[in-house]
Amino acid sequence: MNTFGRIFRISILGESHGECVGVLIDGCPAGQPLSEKDLLADLNRRKSGRKGTTARMEEDIPLIQSGVFNGRTTGAPILILFENKDIDSGAYERIKDTPRPGHADFTAFHKYGGYNDYRGGGTFSGRLTTGLVAAGVIAKMLIRPVEIEARLTEAGGSDDIEGAVRSAIENKDSVGGIVECRAKGLPIGLGEPFFDSVESLLSHIVFSVPGIKGIEFGAGFAGTGMPGSAYNDIILNIKGETKTNNAGGINGGITNGNELVFRVAVKPASGVQGKQQTINLKTGKSAELVIGGRHDTCIALRVPVIMEAVTAIVLADLMGIGQMMPAVVR
Amino acid sequence: MNTFGRIFRISILGESHGECVGVLIDGCPAGQPLSEKDLLADLNRRKSGRKGTTARMEEDIPLIQSGVFNGRTTGAPILILFENKDIDSGAYERIKDTPRPGHADFTAFHKYGGYNDYRGGGTFSGRLTTGLVAAGVIAKMLIRPVEIEARLTEAGGSDDIEGAVRSAIENKDSVGGIVECRAKGLPIGLGEPFFDSVESLLSHIVFSVPGIKGIEFGAGFAGTGMPGSAYNDIILNIKGETKTNNAGGINGGITNGNELVFRVAVKPASGVQGKQQTINLKTGKSAELVIGGRHDTCIALRVPVIMEAVTAIVLADLMGIGQMMPAVVR
Amino acid sequence: MNTFGRIFRISILGESHGECVGVLIDGCPAGQPLSEKDLLADLNRRKSGRKGTTARMEEDIPLIQSGVFNGRTTGAPILILFENKDIDSGAYERIKDTPRPGHADFTAFHKYGGYNDYRGGGTFSGRLTTGLVAAGVIAKMLIRPVEIEARLTEAGGSDDIEGAVRSAIENKDSVGGIVECRAKGLPIGLGEPFFDSVESLLSHIVFSVPGIKGIEFGAGFAGTGMPGSAYNDIILNIKGETKTNNAGGINGGITNGNELVFRVAVKPASGVQGKQQTINLKTGKSAELVIGGRHDTCIALRVPVIMEAVTAIVLADLMGIGQMMPAVVR
């Protein structure tokens, strides 16, 4: 379902070329100062406009429709909408019957019996992450003083990220990347062994973000090649600080007070410029496809702020920051 | 919480050195033939006894306590228990106050205020996966003709798995590994874009399994280094068969009818034999620790059948196989 | 939380005097014809304007913001909003610090630490049921040929409903009532013994509707005075038709194929016209209060269509009508 979280709960909605996209946030405590302009900095980080991102320019102005009164959250659900404005659906009519390789066109057609809104990827569009970023800003406020920071560490298999993107643009191709996310200042004890480990909840929401195909915590896949004697993080003191952080800040699914560290694999953007082979859903025959529309060359460029957002959302939920208890008790 | 699934739902319980471990399965349709001996083959695959696994020998005889009548499921919750018999808790008293590096001892102590059952790792023990395997057998029956197969493809960074394990035993050290899981015969259309993508649900349950620190689907992390033109899986025919399978059988979070493929990183077993530095929880001072007890050298050896089980559990849930609708309608 | 349902799931949002009220519907299958005008008939039945309802006149024009494309549902979440237009918040400023007896003013103040939107009852307003009615129209479409009908059977303890309302208006007082709801054509077997009995789910959502203080199924409270030999419904034939229907169509929490029958108690509207004693939240001293604003004399007049809506929502969920399975399978 389109809902995530037990205490701090978000629901996502909208389509790329419909009226709007948005997010409904339930469980935000009352009394948190919040205005639309608080959301802009992170929304700008997600935006297109840079080299390697799509030419579609959306203003991404958030409209808070409920849950805020006199500049503060009320404890009621917060609906934030973003109108879709810079829409050019023409290109999509042409490709309606010829699913783009790597996209969700084929699976969506089958799942929804052909009734899905195929324009711009519909509900599968990366544009849906706008709502995640907005909810993430609120979650970041609530989990203070925890600090989260994500950055792109690799593109196209290289740490010369600009070079990799430039080269992909020149080749009319696309390129993937790896984003690393770190959170500092976490209390010891968040998460549960079964089934709500920190890794479980983080990966659950992370894999909702279009284009993510892998996640690893701490030493991750490389750690499988280490001997246990080197992998084990020596505990240095009563606060639980460790000499190394191969565990990525999590033991037994539970935060150990060290830095939380994970990396995600972002696949190359599916929207490449050349001819691609596919099939025609109506005739059942092979077809050649040249994708029009406006696309990102490297969606990984836009992913760091989204990873920060989903991490903040999970932590708010795990920290039990919700509108359950009487405010006077909190 | 200790529950997973929306339609086919499992809850896990028990401690390594308590009375028992077990699983409660809710939502299994009525009328499925089921006996305790159906569970044995997969339970045996999870068992210790091989080179590289612990010397603790549990018979793992499943006791079906409810939900089965006259050899068939009744539609009521199925409780399956495994008694703990080969228990040697002595070693754990010694290490009660000195948390083992790499284990959940430190985090559990903090999370549960020192009241956790620390013997044998308590509720964090790999022994809890016995219930997952039992539930997995039932899920495999329900999702037929889908077939799932997992195997260990690497240990200690090498594909000479036996050699890596032997060498770790000789060094009184431990070793991690990579397990690959594949599922064939899936219908097109399982999963939902937000937030219940196939990757989201699989990774959620996978990261509940002790020792898992990474997961990737299809080309995964390596795919981030490929150009989009090579990464995109060409669609060959109207059934959606693709030339390559870099997507691992999932587009937009939804199965595309090709083989589902994922790999998990299993960390080196934490229980190494040498001296390790840690702290004493009572005195707050540094301490040296030599772990006794009986431990696995390579827990990854036991993980394949667990990966098959959790995959089957997720697929049963996504296929909506539950005891919701009247049996006459099903 | 502000969400109800497992398969067909609704979330409610908005405030009486904020931007809007609305509903987010998740799990509606793709392909269902739906337009805004389909919603109008039931929305009109909920509206004010009749004798005994508030003078606030809202047009209640539904705006479908997502989840519908080319006149059909897409399988994505459906957001329906209603703008608030006929707002007169002036009266509420006066009573901000003096909670109205019978209203949620006092509890909301404490729960939300004074940050709640108090204007018009905020999120506690009966206006929030607009979204329920809209979702109910969609649910009614999905559960066809099941038919649901609710009506007001008593007001002020009398079956002369018009008389009771007229008399309350004359006395500048208010009056409660009893609404009976019936559903025909249900399959045998909906519901589960623990904890999702039909009575459990219906009462859960029914008690979300402002002003409901009791519910009974079949013979209900009166049935407690009958001998079992008279209460038991004799089974007449293999279809399960019974001679009497004291069970209200439910045995063991599960539909038995007979008519589903329940009645709800709607309390007298809290907004009476005379002086009432209360306290001042700022000074802590006793205060006298004369309520302004525009209020219903008998909210029970507007409840029947809401009861139909929530019944349809529960039945859609229990019938497993959701966007889980591939459309090609459904």
Add this chain to the structure above:
Amino acid sequence: MNTFGRIFRISILGESHGECVGVLIDGCPAGQPLSEKDLLADLNRRKSGRKGTTARMEEDIPLIQSGVFNGRTTGAPILILFENKDIDSGAYERIKDTPRPGHADFTAFHKYGGYNDYRGGGTFSGRLTTGLVAAGVIAKMLIRPVEIEARLTEAGGSDDIEGAVRSAIENKDSVGGIVECRAKGLPIGLGEPFFDSVESLLSHIVFSVPGIKGIEFGAGFAGTGMPGSAYNDIILNIKGETKTNNAGGINGGITNGNELVFRVAVKPASGVQGKQQTINLKTGKSAELVIGGRHDTCIALRVPVIMEAVTAIVLADLMGIGQMMPAVVR
């Protein structure tokens, strides 16, 4: 599903004539002193043996299988089982094909396609409430100093309860009743307007208890005949104490600090002694049925302690008493 609660969560299991019945409790905080004998007093109140209850005598000895270590809860799931011992299934073989009027025999047969465990009502048996009572004892400990007390106020429509039961025994008939439950010492602010009002959650779990057919809060159905001016509870002081308690301690779905009061309607026991008309599920023809087995004359006699238990369970959940946060923070 067989699970209830978001923070303090219980799952019920077992059958009347199977191996056992029981409850799995998830979310109980670590460190709560708990032993099997703590459960006995309330279990004894639920037991049969008194005039008007069944001749089946179960010892109801609780076996704590997990989640308790050294006399305290560990934060892990608590499994409590009760073995079934005094079983006489013979009578049920005779009636297997002739569903008893008023019981769940007919609906269970259809829902589970004939695979349900029909002996003694299987999973529909009142015996399943043993687990509720055990969970309720733990919940009562956790919500201290809140105090809950329930009592039978009417049987067979009369307040001479003993007389009504005696007369029903003489007539080989059965009799229903009304149970009133009160909770004192609640904080202001528990519950949420949509959809987790206190009334919603209480009624949800209450209607899982076999035999309950109605619930009302405060003045309930009688309140619908009162004028609003009399129904509204005058607020006396800053603590929110009211002159009357027609609201039953709940405004807008949220506790107001006054006593929580509700009443439930318990139907007459279905197991009457005379001949009853039904059908034969195999032949499809009418049949006459004389019920054997051992039955209660007045199940309402056993309901008060169950109402206390479910109230405590809901309050623990609403008070957010769970094993989410690190124990050091709690």
